[in-house]
Amino acid sequence: MAEPVLVVKNLTKIYRSRRGDIVAVDNVSFRVYKNEVVGLLGPNGAGKTTIIKSICTILRPTAGEIWVDGADAIRNPRAALEKVAAVLEGNRNVYWRLTVKDNLEFFAGLQGQSLRSVRSYIDELIEMFNLKEKVHEQARALSRGMQQKLAVACALVKRTPILLLDEPTLGLDVETSYELRWILKRMAERGERTILLSSHDMNVVQDICERVIIINHGRIVVDDKIENLKRLFTASAYRFEIEGHFNQTQEQKLKEQFDLIKISRDSSRTVIEAELLDGQKVYEIIDVLKENGCRLESVGKQYPDLEEIFLRIVKGEKR
Amino acid sequence: MRHLYLLKAMMKKNFLIIWRYPFNLTAGIISIMMIFLVIFYGAQWLGGGSPNFGNTLEGIVMGFMLWMFIIFAFSDLTWDFINEAQQGTLEQLYMSPLGFGWVSVSYILSFLVINLTLTLGLFMLMMAVTGKWLHLDFFSLIPLMLLTVWGVYGFGFAMGGLALVFKQVQAVFQIFQFVWVALVIAASALETFPWAKFLPVTWGVHLIGRVLIGGQSLYSMPWTDIAFLAAVSGTYFGLGYLIFKRLEGIARDRGLLGHY
Numbered sequence: 001m002a003e004p005v006l007v008v009k010n011l012t013k014i015y016r017s018r019r020g021d022i023v024a025v026d027n028v029s030f031r032v033y034k035n036e037v038v039g040l041l042g043p044n045g046a047g048k049t050t051i052i053k054s055i056c057t058i059l060r061p062t063a064g065e066i067w068v069d070g071a072d073a074i075r076n077p078r079a080a081l082e083k084v085a086a087v088l089e090g091n092r093n094v095y096w097r098l099t100v101k102d103n104l105e106f107f108a109g110l111q112g113q114s115l116r117s118v119r120s121y122i123d124e125l126i127e128m129f130n131l132k133e134k135v136h137e138q139a140r141a142l143s144r145g146m147q148q149k150l151a152v153a154c155a156l157v158k159r160t161p162i163l164l165l166d167e168p169t170l171g172l173d174v175e176t177s178y179e180l181r182w183i184l185k186r187m188a189e190r191g192e193r194t195i196l197l198s199s200h201d202m203n204v205v206q207d208i209c210e211r212v213i214i215i216n217h218g219r220i221v222v223d224d225k226i227e228n229l230k231r232l233f234t235a236s237a238y239r240f241e242i243e244g245h246f247n248q249t250q251e252q253k254l255k256e257q258f259d260l261i262k263i264s265r266d267s268s269r270t271v272i273e274a275e276l277l278d279g280q281k282v283y284e285i286i287d288v289l290k291e292n293g294c295r296l297e298s299v300g301k302q303y304p305d306l307e308e309i310f311l312r313i314v315k316g317e318k319r
Numbered sequence: 320m321r322h323l324y325l326l327k328a329m330m331k332k333n334f335l336i337i338w339r340y341p342f343n344l345t346a347g348i349i350s351i352m353m354i355f356l357v358i359f360y361g362a363q364w365l366g367g368g369s370p371n372f373g374n375t376l377e378g379i380v381m382g383f384m385l386w387m388f389i390i391f392a393f394s395d396l397t398w399d400f401i402n403e404a405q406q407g408t409l410e411q412l413y414m415s416p417l418g419f420g421w422v423s424v425s426y427i428l429s430f431l432v433i434n435l436t437l438t439l440g441l442f443m444l445m446m447a448v449t450g451k452w453l454h455l456d457f458f459s460l461i462p463l464m465l466l467t468v469w470g471v472y473g474f475g476f477a478m479g480g481l482a483l484v485f486k487q488v489q490a491v492f493q494i495f496q497f498v499w500v501a502l503v504i505a506a507s508a509l510e511t512f513p514w515a516k517f518l519p520v521t522w523g524v525h526l527i528g529r530v531l532i533g534g535q536s537l538y539s540m541p542w543t544d545i546a547f548l549a550a551v552s553g554t555y556f557g558l559g560y561l562i563f564k565r566l567e568g569i570a571r572d573r574g575l576l577g578h579y
Binding site: 050059078082085086094095098108115 | 320321322324325327328329331332335336339340406407408410411412413414415416417418422568571572573574576577
């Protein structure tokens with residue numbers, strides 16, 4: 001694998017207040033490799049934004065190290081900022097009274113780039129983000145989706161090798177979300193940037209990212225390739241369809257013996273979803289169902305999507 | 320060179336934003352002129368006047384112009400930090416690899432050009448309306464105005480830092496408007512209270528008075544007078560910047576840069 005361009009080592013952030021300390025990030029370590037697209041997932045308050053803000057130096061961590069393409073982001077933030085750009089709160093990252101072009105030119109200048117050196121790239125971004133017709137419109141007159149696309153373009157115009165995106169598709173309509181996703185995916189496929197992306201939208205992460213880091217209560221719960229996670233969960237997730245319904249006692253008995261994910265019913269059948277790390281348990285469930293007089297309609301492996309995997313991990317059902 | 324590109328980008332952005340709020344700009348100019356005329360004609364009606372320039376009508380024209388320039392300078396960083404935090408762009412400014420210090424200085428320089436143009440334009444208008452023409456030696460006036468306002472930017476930085484941490488600083492801000500009035504007036508009492516020249520802006524206002532009312536040129540002034548102004552302003556600027564850096568560190572620790 002290529003060399004890591006982002007190294008986060010034992011990162012800890014504690015917010016101190018009179019009411020007590022709040023540990024937002026607790027000893028987090030991970031690496032992101034060149035041209036990788038990594039998703040940072042976690043429930044609200046898990047510490048995703050704290051990690052992203054620490055990497056882009058606007059938040060000072062309590063302990064730990066952050067290396068951005070060889071630059072020490074804590075001791076030498078300016079060197080790190082040569083290598084990283086971020087979109088932090090979607091459409092709130094641009095100047096509403098400036099036009100699309102003015103915004104792009106300003107953010108290029110903020111990075112210390114001359115207008116001459118960046119002009120053709122600005123045109124390329126306008127084309128790529130489908131903003132050509134709106135190039136002379138003030139950002140306040142754009143739709144939320146366009147503002148968000150502009151915010152991402154303003155981060156890209158800095159031409160840093162690493163891009164951090166905090167909830168880039170939040171509040172977007174389906175069409176714009178797909179469009180932004182497609183742009184990011186294309187960039188990832190071309191190997192143009194290394195991207196660390198936090199999102200609540202599992203479809204976005206599943207679609208764009210190769211690897212996912214799941215954070216819960218400030219700690220990393222999982223750091224693995226999405227494919228591996230899917231394989232792992234597919235290998236252990238089973239679905240049993242039973243004709244009719246069974247009673248409370250039978251249900252209780254099953255729950256006590258096995259690691260069940262869900263029991264659902266419709267008018268004529270019951271569906272049991274179970275997490276069975278040991279394949280032998282499949283036969284044991286069938287035996288229990290047989291003993292209770294249940295008629296099995298089908299047994300099969302379940303193919304969970306990232307959202308289900310995420311929920312199971314966060315709920316502590318899987319490690 | 321990269322610093323110049325940032326400065327250029329900042330100037331363009333700030334000019335465009337001011338230009339795109341025409342009502343704000345026009346209303347500001349009209350209200351300043353109205354306040355000035357009330358003060359000027361009120362003083363004339365009361366019949367005030369003494370050889371001391373602080374109490375003369377010429378002194379009022381000059382004092383008001385300088386107070387306006389000082390207020391503009393003082394408020395720039397504070398309001399802009401607040402505005403940028405509200406817009407969500409402050410964190411982006413902070414992420415410039417050229418440093419937030421240079422971003423702030425670029426901010427100051429771009430607004431300095433705007434403020435100086437606006438102040439001198441309004442000053443001409445005030446003189447034309449009141450018929451009180453002062454000695455307009457721009458080669459002496461502008462360097463002295465810039466040196467005087469240098470110290471004010473220290474206070475602007477300190478207030479900007481307070482705004483980053485505490486957000487609601489409008490009350491302190493209002494109080495300072497009166498403090499600046501007192502300091503401008505204090506320049507006329509330097510003979511009685513010589514220690515007052517160590518206060519921010521008073522010595523600068525005194526020297527500007529010598530140009531505008533006394534007709535003296537910068538080049539005929541003892542260099543020690545100008546060096547003293549530079550030292551006082553530089554000290555206040557340095558102190559203000561240190562306070563700002565300390566408060567900025569607190570804002571970074573607490574993650575307050577993007578909040579309002």
